[in-house]
Amino acid sequence: MFKLIKKVEMYCPDKLGKGDILLAGDKIAWVGESFPGKDLPDLEVIDGTGKIAVPGFVDGHVHIAGGGGEGGFSTRTPAVVLSDLIEAGVTSVIGVLGTDSTCRYPGELLAKARSLREEGLSAWALTGSYAIPVKTLTGSVQDDLVLIDLFVGVGEVAISDHRSSQPTLDELNKLAASAHVGGMIGGKSGVINVHLGDGPSMLSPIKAIVETTELGLGQFLPTHVNRNPELFQDCIDYALSGGMVDLTTSTTPQFLEEGEVKCSQGLRRLLDSGVSVERITFSSDGQGSLPSFDSTGAFTGLSIGTSRSLFPEVRDSVLVEGIPLETAIQVITTTPASVYRLPRKGRIAKGYDGDLVLLEKGDLSISSVFAMGKTVVQGGRAVVKGRFEP
Incomplete structure (x- = not known):
């Protein structure tokens, strides 16, 4: 019932120094320099010496029910399994649909989110789809957000991409308005996760909505903004003007070679340009297809995204780029939790959910993971599995 992690370096995400963290049931009950309590029933004491405690990771863009299909039916990617998420340190996940909203649909996504919850993970989903008009469960984005508890926003909706439905500005305006009002009434973020392709329009459709309506930049979270140098520069300007941006961690050597x-x-680069870390998130695009196309748009190959790519990029931010851990860790903890208004997520603090990751102090590798107070990873390996995992 009680777990006491002692003498651990705490990044909550602010650096608090060495101390103790008490988990009681599924919540964090105490955080401080030295836990004063004694004789708690069923107390498990965990030695945190040589470890760093950070909040459980939030992966805000995962094709939890599978994605893909750009190269035919055999290229449909499989659904995520529990161990792939928890071994990556992910304790909260948000599911999305992808290119195919004909054979995959919001009900399937919602069912997978509920199944992950039954297996001990915190999971939500976005209603809608790549194509506009978007697919919904009730027939209305607003109704989905108001009436269905696990739908917290809309997306991913594709623009500036040859796979998108080439939506008009009026169609995007109406979708954004519906998401905004649905979020207000339902007490949700109502944010629209916007897939950006390699098209020359880049972020201009979002900017046009903000310029011509009463909606603000906070209504949108553009993702895949690091897919090419021109788009990334546009994203820097966008973030400096007050927008949020999401960088995708899953990649291939070919993609990196191509820019x-x-x-x-x-x-x-974003931080050096003056963008606040509170406007930056990383997500994995886990289980999403990473397709390659030639100059004519013909499909040439495919890899699969994974949540296991999420934390290595944060680790490289610290060990290679010299960014303080308390800053870098925010892009997969506090910031995505804030963007999607996930209750009691993204921090190590009294009353928050018992989601923690213990890192080895030397190489920042993942040692242990706790999800809702339960030990799910020890020694870097999952100690619980999904129902159909071997």
Whole structure:
């Protein structure tokens, strides 16, 4: 019932120094220099010497029910399994649909989010789809956000991409308005996760909505903004004007050779340009397809994204780019939790959910993971599995 992590370096995400953390049931009950209590029933004491405690990671863009399909039915990617998430330190996940909203649909996404919850993870989903008009459960984005508890926003909606539905500005305006009002009534973020491709329009459709309506930049979270140098520069200007930006950690050597900006380097550039870390998130695009196309748009190959790519980019931000851990860790903890208004997530603090990751102090490798107070990873390996995992 009680777990006491003693003498651990605490980044909550602010650096608090060495201390103790008490987990009681599924919550954090105490954080401080030295826990004063004694004789708690069923107390498990965990030695945190040589370890760093950070909040459990929030992966805000995962195709939890599978994605892909750009190269035919055999290229449909599989659904995520629990161990792939928790061994990556992910304790909160947000599911999205992808290119295919014909064979995959919001009900399937919602069911997968609920199944992950039954397996001990915190999971939510976004209603909607790549194409506009978006697919919903109730027939309305606003109704989905108001009436369905686990839908916290909309997306991913594709723009500036040959795979998008080439939505008009009026269509995007109406979608954004519906998401905004639905979020207000439902007590949700209502944010729209916007997939950005390699198209020349880049972020201009979002900027046009803000310029011509009463909606603000906070209504949108553009993702994949590091996919090419021109788009990344546009994203820097966008973030400096007050927008949020999301960098995708899953990649391939080919993508990087073609100009994709490595996330750790992108974080360094954004911070050096004056963008607040509170406007930057990383997400993995886990289980999403990473397709390659030739100059005519013909499909040439495919890899699969993974949540296991998420923390290595944060680690490189610290060990290679020299960004303080208390700053870098925010892009996968406090900031995504704030963007999606996830209750009691993203921090190590009294009353928050018992989601923690213990890192080895030397190389920042993942040692242990706690999800809702339960030990799910020890020695870097999952000690619990999903129902159908071997």
